[in-house]
Amino acid sequence: MTEGTIDRRYLVMPYCEPGMTVGLFGGSFNPPHEGHFLVASLAIQRLGLDQLWWLVTPGNPLKSGNGLAPLHERLALSEAFAHDPRIHVSALEKKLGTAYTARTIRHIVRRNTGVNFVWIMGADNLGDFHRWQEWRSIARTVPLAVIDRPGSTLTYLSSKAARALDKARVAEKNARALARMKPPAWTFIHGPRSHVSSTALRRGNGHQG
Numbered sequence: 001m002t003e004g005t006i007d008r009r010y011l012v013m014p015y016c017e018p019g020m021t022v023g024l025f026g027g028s029f030n031p032p033h034e035g036h037f038l039v040a041s042l043a044i045q046r047l048g049l050d051q052l053w054w055l056v057t058p059g060n061p062l063k064s065g066n067g068l069a070p071l072h073e074r075l076a077l078s079e080a081f082a083h084d085p086r087i088h089v090s091a092l093e094k095k096l097g098t099a100y101t102a103r104t105i106r107h108i109v110r111r112n113t114g115v116n117f118v119w120i121m122g123a124d125n126l127g128d129f130h131r132w133q134e135w136r137s138i139a140r141t142v143p144l145a146v147i148d149r150p151g152s153t154l155t156y157l158s159s160k161a162a163r164a165l166d167k168a169r170v171a172e173k174n175a176r177a178l179a180r181m182k183p184p185a186w187t188f189i190h191g192p193r194s195h196v197s198s199t200a201l202r203r204g205n206g207h208q209g
Helices: 034-047 070-082 090-094 101-111 134-142 153-158 161-165 172-180 198-202
Strands: 021-027 051-056 087-090 114-124 144-147 186-189
Touching: 021 034, 021 101, 021 172, 034 051, 034 070, 034 144, 034 172, 034 186, 051 070, 051 090, 070 087, 087 153, 090 101, 101 114, 101 134, 134 161, 153 186, 161 172, 172 186
Parallel strands: 021 051, 021 114, 051 087, 114 144, 144 186
Antiparallel strands: none
């Protein structure tokens, strides 16, 4: 593989079988860090996932101008944090030619009939979720698992998207059944939190707060 090229294995959709429960964890991961792995690990544990697809996006429409590192670098760094064999690092959105989550999810769901997918996001993303393209469509397509992150949990839970989806919220104790529920359905999962952030790492200080 030459410098800057993407290994083909990252561009092929990970293999899964009907009946499996698969978490979709997407982001720019610029750079990935232990907080991301903590979210992934907690999701695997609490949701009872057979697999977690760590989807590294080519770009983030909401984070333009933030000095996005080359995709091949973010993939390699993500692999370094994927310490669980159930985690599959992927650049599927590069193959699909889109950075919009709604389109990515629709494609994945259509291609994998009978698989129980759930979208995983850190709680900090819940605050901006209403700004995502077709965010309501995402919520109608797959259940959502929101994993607690440092910050004001109450602020995240009072965000525009959280309020709009309030009636679809599922008790945390039922998290293992979430992926098999008919969307819209979402839950908020509490657990260990890392104060490391990609923004802080880019500024050369990964341990703020």
